[in-house]
Amino acid sequence: MEYQGDLHAKDRLLTSIHKISHLLTRPVSLDTVLTAIVEETAHVFGYDRVAIYLVSKDKRLLECKYEIGFTPEEMEIAFQRPFNLERHECIETLVVKTGQTVYIRDYSTDSRVTYLDRKVSAKQNRFATIAVPLNLRESVIGIIEADRGGYPLVLTEEDIQHLSIFANQASIIIENTRLYEQLVNERNFAENVVQSSPNCILVVNCDETLRTVNPMAQSILGLKQDSVIGQKAPQVLGDPLGKIISDALAGRLTDGNEVVIKHKGGARTILEVSTSQLRSQDGAVLGAVLIAMDLTEAKKTDEWMRRVDRLSSLGQLSAGVAHEIRNPLASINFNIQLLSKRARLDEKSQRIIENSLAGVERIKGLVKGMLDFSRPAPPQLKKESIHRALEDAVALMDSQFAKHGIKVVMNLAGDVPDIVFDNRQIQQVFVNMLLNAMQAMPEGGTVTIETRVGGETKELSRYLSVYLSDTGIGIPRENFSKIFDPFFTTKPEGTGLGLSIAHKILEQHGAHIEIRSRVGQGTMFIIRFPIEGVEKHVPVQDPHRG
Structure with a gap:
C-alpha cells in the first residue's frame, strides 16, 4: 500500500501537527x-513500526525513547542498547551526523x-525503512524511524517531505517541552531548598503580603501556612x-542582627x-526575603x-578554701567546747x-558543702525507677509541706522506663528542689511534679524529663544565669550551695537542669535524664514549653 500525497493527506498532516502542538497549551511530560x-506518525503516515530516538545530553549516544509495533524482545534491546555516535556506523547515526x-x-x-544495519534488520525482519532527523537550529536532537515491518516501503518525494515537515514541528515541541521541564525542575529545586532549609525563610510581595513561609518558619514562629499566605x-x-x-x-536591609521573639507562655527564641x-531584571x-x-x-x-568552666574554677577554689578553714575551725570548736566545760560562766x-558553737557548726556545714561541690562522691549507678526516687523525696518533705500549707500534685507518666542513676544522690537533688519550692511559698501554695518521656523534637525523644513547679514568688530573669553558681543566694540564711551541688550531681549523671520562671507566678525546674544511660549531653530545650 502506497501513501498518496493528495489534499486529504495534507489535511491529515496539518491536523496531526495541530494535535501534537496542542500539547504545549498544558503542562505535560516529555x-x-x-x-x-x-502514535501520530504511525496513524497519519500509515507505518506499522515507529521509533523515536533522542541524542543524549553529552552528545555521545542516540537513545531509543519510545516505539510501537515491535516485539517486547526488540523493544528491550532498543532501550538497553543505545547507538554510540562515535563507534556505530548505521542508518540511525548517519541521519544524526548529516x-x-x-x-x-x-x-x-x-x-x-x-x-x-544488516544485523539489526535481520533480527527485526526489516526490508526497508525511513529515518528523518529532528532538526533544531542547525543541530540534530534525534530521529524518527519508521517501516512497515516485513512489507515493502514505497514512498514518494511528497511523502518524505510531509514526514520531514512533521518531524520539524515535532522537534520544536520536544525542545519546548524540555525547556518547560527544565524550568519546572529548577523551580522545584529552588522550592525544595527553601522548604528543607534549617533556617526560617519568609518571602513577601512588595505590598507586604506573605508569599512563602517555609516549614522551619512555621515551626519557630508558630504559623500555619494556609492561614497566613496573602496576609x-x-x-x-x-x-x-x-x-x-x-x-x-523600603531598602533598609538587616544583616545578621540578633532579635528576641517572645512566645505565649514566656518562652523566648533568639534569631x-x-x-x-x-x-x-530592570x-x-x-x-523581600527574610532569613533567620x-x-x-x-x-x-x-x-x-561558660557555666561549666565557671563552676570548675570555683570548685577548685572552694576545695582550697575548705581545706584551709577546716583545720583551724576544728581547733576553734575544740577550744570553745573546752572553755564551756572548765569555766564558770554566767x-x-x-x-x-552557745552562739559561737552554733556559728562554728554553720561554718562546718558550709565547709562540707564546699567539699561536696568541689569533689562530689562518684555516683553509684543502678537501673531504678525515677518515680520511686520522687515519691521518697516527697515523703521526706511531707511534714514540712503540711506545716507550711503546701499541697503536692503528682502527674507521673505511665510509660516511663527505668533509667540508670544513683538513687541517694538524685533523691538529694529532688529534696533540694522541693526545699527551694517550699521556701519560695512562705504563705503556702502548690508544688506540681510531672514526668514525661520525649517531647516535640527528635532530640528530646532521648530524654526522660521531670518537671517540678511551684506557685511561689518566682525568680527574676537576670538571676537565671547565676542561680547555679556557688554561694549565690537571695535568702539571708542560705549558703548558696544547694543548687550548685545539684547541678554537679546531675552533670555526673549526664543530665541537665533548666529553669522557667515568672516573678509573682512561680518557678519550674526541668531535669532531663538520658534514657540510654549516663553520657555527656549538651542541653536541649522543648520549644513548646513556656
Whole structure:
C-alpha cells in the first residue's frame, strides 16, 4: 500500500501537527509528548513500526525513547542498547551526523547499508525503512524511524517531505517541552531548598503580603501556612520581624542582627536575622526575603559551657578554701567546747559560748558543702525507677509541706522506663528542689511534679524529663544565669550551695537542669535524664514549653 500525497493527506498532516502542538497549551511530560509523536506518525503516515530516538545530553549516544509495533524482545534491546555516535556506523547515526533524511527502499541493494544495519534488520525482519532527523537550529536532537515491518516501503518525494515537515514541528515541541521541564525542575529545586532549609525563610510581595513561609518558619514562629499566605506580614508577625520586613521593602536591609521573639507562655527564641530585596531584571522591587537562623540552642549551649568552666574554677577554689578553714575551725570548736566545760560562766557568757558553737557548726556545714561541690562522691549507678526516687523525696518533705500549707500534685507518666542513676544522690537533688519550692511559698501554695518521656523534637525523644513547679514568688530573669553558681543566694540564711551541688550531681549523671520562671507566678525546674544511660549531653530545650 502506497501513501498518496493528495489534499486529504495534507489535511491529515496539518491536523496531526495541530494535535501534537496542542500539547504545549498544558503542562505535560516529555514522555507524553514523545508518545503522542510516535502514535501520530504511525496513524497519519500509515507505518506499522515507529521509533523515536533522542541524542543524549553529552552528545555521545542516540537513545531509543519510545516505539510501537515491535516485539517486547526488540523493544528491550532498543532501550538497553543505545547507538554510540562515535563507534556505530548505521542508518540511525548517519541521519544524526548529516542532518539528512535517509530512505532505504531495499536493504539488500542499497550501498549505504552497513554491517550493523544488516544485523539489526535481520533480527527485526526489516526490508526497508525511513529515518528523518529532528532538526533544531542547525543541530540534530534525534530521529524518527519508521517501516512497515516485513512489507515493502514505497514512498514518494511528497511523502518524505510531509514526514520531514512533521518531524520539524515535532522537534520544536520536544525542545519546548524540555525547556518547560527544565524550568519546572529548577523551580522545584529552588522550592525544595527553601522548604528543607534549617533556617526560617519568609518571602513577601512588595505590598507586604506573605508569599512563602517555609516549614522551619512555621515551626519557630508558630504559623500555619494556609492561614497566613496573602496576609500582611506586619500584622501576622508583629514586632520586631514585621518592622524588619517593612524596612527591607523600603531598602533598609538587616544583616545578621540578633532579635528576641517572645512566645505565649514566656518562652523566648533568639534569631539571627538577615534581609534582602527581590528585584526584576530592570531593577524594580518585587518583594523581600527574610532569613533567620535559630540561635536559641547555640546560645544555651554557650551559656552552659561558660557555666561549666565557671563552676570548675570555683570548685577548685572552694576545695582550697575548705581545706584551709577546716583545720583551724576544728581547733576553734575544740577550744570553745573546752572553755564551756572548765569555766564558770554566767548566763550571758554561756549564751555567747552557745552562739559561737552554733556559728562554728554553720561554718562546718558550709565547709562540707564546699567539699561536696568541689569533689562530689562518684555516683553509684543502678537501673531504678525515677518515680520511686520522687515519691521518697516527697515523703521526706511531707511534714514540712503540711506545716507550711503546701499541697503536692503528682502527674507521673505511665510509660516511663527505668533509667540508670544513683538513687541517694538524685533523691538529694529532688529534696533540694522541693526545699527551694517550699521556701519560695512562705504563705503556702502548690508544688506540681510531672514526668514525661520525649517531647516535640527528635532530640528530646532521648530524654526522660521531670518537671517540678511551684506557685511561689518566682525568680527574676537576670538571676537565671547565676542561680547555679556557688554561694549565690537571695535568702539571708542560705549558703548558696544547694543548687550548685545539684547541678554537679546531675552533670555526673549526664543530665541537665533548666529553669522557667515568672516573678509573682512561680518557678519550674526541668531535669532531663538520658534514657540510654549516663553520657555527656549538651542541653536541649522543648520549644513548646513556656
